[in-house]
Amino acid sequence: MSGDKKPNAVRVIRGGPVLVSGPVDIELPDGARVQSDRFMVAVCACGRSKNYPLCDTSHRKKRRRAT
Numbered sequence: 001m002s003g004d005k006k007p008n009a010v011r012v013i014r015g016g017p018v019l020v021s022g023p024v025d026i027e028l029p030d031g032a033r034v035q036s037d038r039f040m041v042a043v044c045a046c047g048r049s050k051n052y053p054l055c056d057t058s059h060r061k062k063r064r065r066a067t
Helices: none
Strands: 010-012 018-021 024-027 033-036 040-043
Touching: 024 040
Parallel strands: none
Antiparallel strands: 010 018, 018 040, 024 033
């Protein structure tokens, strides 16, 4: 990398969200944009979030076990 600008940190959580150091400006496939000025942003990777593209921890819901 050139210059003094530090790259944004991205952390992928298996079975969970993608954590991105913020602030962020997310562009969706339809061209819509979602912005967050938080210092760390959880981006949904499972597609279950009711607040997509931001994570609402829906990935944590336990699946029923077959009996």
